[in-house]
Amino acid sequence: MPHRKLIARLQAISGISHDDRAKLERMPYTIKNFAKGDIVARPGERPLSCCVVLSGFLCRQRIVASRNQVTSIYVPGDMPDLHTLHMPVMDRELCSVGDSTIAVVTHSCLRNVLAGSAGLTNAFWRETLIQAEIHREWVDNLGSREALGRVAHLLCEIAARLGSVGLCKEKSFVAPFTQGIIAQACGISVVHMNRTVQEMRRQGLLDWRGHTIELLRRTDLEELAEFNPAYLHVLNSPEKLVLL
Amino acid sequence: MPHRKLIARLQAISGISHDDRAKLERMPYTIKNFAKGDIVARPGERPLSCCVVLSGFLCRQRIVASRNQVTSIYVPGDMPDLHTLHMPVMDRELCSVGDSTIAVVTHSCLRNVLAGSAGLTNAFWRETLIQAEIHREWVDNLGSREALGRVAHLLCEIAARLGSVGLCKEKSFVAPFTQGIIAQACGISVVHMNRTVQEMRRQGLLDWRGHTIELLRRTDLEELAEFNPAYLHVLNSPEKLVLL
DNA sequence: CGCCGTGTTGAAGTGCATCAAGCCATGTGG
DNA sequence: CCACATGGCTTGATGCACTTCAACACGGCG
Incomplete structure (x- = not known):
């Protein structure tokens, strides 16, 4: 392996x-x-x-x-x-x-x-x-949030998951995502995805050019997305000690 | 146990x-x-x-x-x-x-x-x-279907899961669901849930009164929902034989 | 009795889809 | 090297699915 x-x-x-x-x-x-x-x-x-x-x-x-x-x-x-x-x-x-x-x-x-x-x-x-x-x-994300929060949440999740394998320092990561793929994951159309990205740019939350995605003002972004990384932090958790 | x-x-x-x-x-x-x-x-x-x-x-x-x-x-x-x-x-x-x-x-x-x-x-x-x-x-359901298909799919799933434990014969089952709960699972408002249920009744697909839910014209319903029970039929599958 | 949860209905507003077009960078073949 | 196609991004206009607010009907229940 x-x-x-x-x-x-x-x-x-x-x-x-x-x-x-x-x-x-x-x-x-x-x-x-x-x-x-x-x-x-x-x-x-x-x-x-x-x-x-x-x-x-x-x-x-x-x-x-x-x-x-x-x-x-x-x-x-x-x-x-x-x-x-x-x-x-x-x-x-x-x-x-x-x-x-x-x-x-x-x-x-x-x-x-x-x-x-x-x-x-x-x-x-x-x-x-x-x-x-x-x-x-994802169920919560698709069921309850509207486009802005949805996209923000997905990007936060990806950044966090990449972070845990050393592929996202601080706030920026490299990925071959197109707006279309993220749209398909968020259940919205490409057109609306584009408008949502622009809104995030306008608010200074996101810099996404080519294959580099940068999450700016990350705490604001996570608040907007109601993102709580706890569900991923089973990684590196102290709980592993009491497990078995 | x-x-x-x-x-x-x-x-x-x-x-x-x-x-x-x-x-x-x-x-x-x-x-x-x-x-x-x-x-x-x-x-x-x-x-x-x-x-x-x-x-x-x-x-x-x-x-x-x-x-x-x-x-x-x-x-x-x-x-x-x-x-x-x-x-x-x-x-x-x-x-x-x-x-x-x-x-x-x-x-x-x-x-x-x-x-x-x-x-x-x-x-x-x-x-x-x-x-x-x-x-x-559920991710597919919330991300891609609109209300009618969403509700139909969820009801088909519940009926199938109840069927596998003998709690749904044919097409009707008893459950204490309110329209509100199913709405919360489908990511739509109660009001729209109500209208969706009425549309299903109008099309003769559903009879839901009190705690008895009956799926009528089930094949049509499953087609509308694009429901394929395969993902649940891991139950009773012949594959178990070659598993381990 | 009056209350509360559930279902139902109407009217008004909005988030998003869809269609259609144009832009730009990249790549490809003549 | 230009002609052209392709894929991704962007923009505007229009329509629809759905939300929200508000009101009412009905039955069960303390």
């Missing part, structure tokens, strides 16, 4: 043992590269492996009511299809947002390792629980 | 062994009753137990942008706070929709049993993955 970021995260989340860490590091994997728009997995497929995002971004998406809805965005260190270990069929399309690199680990190999370590099983289980927690935030 | 429905479901989902089944049945639990609106767990709490819904309905909710957003609805057989095993802090409020009964099992007891059975660990893990899958459907 590759990527120091994933291992570091599992460590932070669940405090895995030295032994387990070694097992992860010994896992065989293969690297795959994707270009913008490439499809990593299709709905209906039954993958025989899971992947870890090494660099770049993936998104999970599907056509709903003639609109492309993005249900998740995955950043380096994430395992977008970890659930296929237990639910064999891909529910939605997995797509590379810009260029990306992933590491692929076979199910059988993963199962072997997990069968031999309750600690790792729990660590991976927790990973999927954090994803569920993120989904609940 | 109580409730035949939960055990039957775990069995169907993951094909647990006779041994594991016995372990579940031997778990000690206590029963709690709640009335409409009672709060089962508060945000910020660190419960020392998990619960199983025995009868009635719970919902997970939170105030977002001055609106109460319902993020999940739990039916008999569900474990609304299973995630507290790994993520100690409740993120949102858990609330009884009508009258309800739950069984409470302590974390320590659950952990003991899970530590002794990889099969059960995987079965419970799968439960949380199904919840995540339901959350993704």
